[in-house]
Amino acid sequence: MIGRLNHVAIAVPDLDAAAALYRDTLGAKVGPPQDEPDHGVTVIFITLPNTKIELLYPLGDNSPIGSFLEKNPAGGIHHICYEVENILEARDKLKADGARVLGTGEPKIGAHGKPVLFLHPKDFSGTLVELEQV
Ligand SMILES: CC[C@@H](C(=O)O)C(=O)SCCNC(=O)CCNC(=O)[C@H](O)C(C)(C)COP(=O)(O)OP(=O)(O)OC[C@H]1O[C@@H](n2cnc3c(N)ncnc32)[C@H](O)[C@@H]1OP(=O)(O)O
Ligand SMILES: [Co+2]
Secondary structure (H helix, E strand, O other), X not given: OOOOEEEEEEEOOOHHHHHHHHHHHOXXXXXXXXXXXXXXXXXXXXXXXXXXXXXXXXXXXXXXXXXXXXXXXXXXXXXXXXXXXXXXXXXXXXXXXXXXXXXXXXXXXXXXXXXXXXXXXXXXXXXXXXXXXX
């Protein structure tokens, strides 16, 4: 059901410093910051030859990454995003198999303008999973 790895997301306490690290130290192609108010984060995408890195920084008072950064003040890997062809079919199969879909259970539009959903980390080996319809 899942396809390509779309991105690995890293929550960071300092977005400018993390962007500089990837651009200047690691020599990667670093995009501009994008505010995503519907998701409570500001993101920067880093394009690698085979996937992307998504740097995440809290936006607003109730950011979903707030408590993650409190527990991991230096930052850390926050989620992985897999591509799926049909997100509603994927959601319904996962729910039938007992996985918890986060939020309302309905897809939201993600940073690439495409529908996304999140799956509870406790149901996926301790890893928060994002699905993105491509
Ligand atoms: C920009 C849009 C989009 C894109 O297009 O790419 C994005 O990526 S948006 C990214 C941010 N959005 C989200 O993360 C939405 C989904 N997340 C959530 O709903 C919540 O963050 C959460 C996963 C339900 C956690 O909520 P929180 O309030 O932090 O709950 P707890 O602290 O109680 O955590 C419960 C339990 O789960 C563990 N946990 C929490 N986050 C993670 C994580 N990222 N990876 C692994 N495990 C995680 C946490 O440690 C708790 O475990 P215990 O302590 O053992 O109970
Ligand atoms: Co993401």
